[in-house]
Amino acid sequence: MQIDGNMLEELKKEAMQNFVPILRDNTMKLIEERLELLRPKKILEVGTAVGYSAITFSKYLDEGGKIDTIERNDKRYEKALENISKFNLQNAINVIFGDAKEEMKKLPDSSNYDVIFIDAAKGQYIAFLEEAKRLVKNGGLIIADNVLFRGLVLSDYNEHKNRTAVNRLREFLKIIKEEKCFDSEVIDIDDGVAFITVNK
Template identity: 30%
Template sequence: MGERWQAVDDYIAAKLLGDDDALATTLANNAAQGLPPIDVSAAQGKMLFLLAQMASAKRILEVGTLGGYSTIWLARALPEGGSLVTLELEAHHARVAQENLERAGLAEKVDIRIGAATASLAAMTNEAPFDFVFIDADKQSNAHYVEEAIRLGRSGTTIVVDNVVREGGVLEADSDDERIIGTRALFDMLSADPRVDATAVQTVGAKKWDGFVLARVL
């Protein structure tokens, strides 16, 4: 079944996305530099691009840069004068992302901040509100990251959280996997928090069976 999921993603990309040298080079550079191949798929990247444009986002926050593949998609959605802050734990990943962003001609729009995202977020006390937030980092901290996204956002801010289905693992209430525990805590937080309206969508494709949360700050 997985091969068919991949084939459908390839079909979607061929029909609706086309070739993209900057993104292909980014993935090749990530692999050459030893980064794990855990970027969003091309179709998911285009979805982020469209969602950010639909939100008329001028300021974007990304938690989890990796090699900058999703960062490029999001930065391309920004209008003239727009900006993106992206948080990355690993200095090596951040250096690779900087290379990729420079090659894509987007470095001037993007501020990469290195260190634990919890600390980077806590230090953000004088930021203008973000219009769009994409969270794709350590899953055990997802609920906290959404709390911070709300604090740093405004009424109408769009929040997307990746990898929230985990091939059905989200159903495992007795799991000792910290990623599943963190994902379930995210759902508990969203279901109880009156400041956000949210749903989640399951996905299959190049990234197997997973899904994302889509939320709006009220």
């Protein structure tokens, strides 16, 4: 899919000016390298925000490929729809409004996503992972952003603020390292990104 690079830069700038948390450049570059090799037919994204990452990922879709992306914030959902229309990508990107914990459950076992990108509430990553494992195709890839949460996850951080999210991310890292069906790699770049191949 061809995307106008200048328009994408504008969208990124606008998101940053409005303090919308979007994928950082170094992490985006790593993900784009993977997507370029994989040329996925189906992607699921958890956490659309205003559509910046979904629009970028659409560049790497195989012919006729599709992205489903879930967002629970109504203003961001509306903005994502607007942005996707501006890029004329309504046929390639389907935005689902709702809480991903519930919306993922509604997706069928036969979904067979090539790639699932998790980029939403950190405290829910284990629940997202469980559903992603069900929805990804055998040999498919789960990518999770922010898994090192500003370096707190691998430190001895134990303060009240963010404690739950940090502990849950520690548990998440343990699961992707120890469960036999996951072959994972955690990269200490930006906020930390995990690439997890799923062998069912």
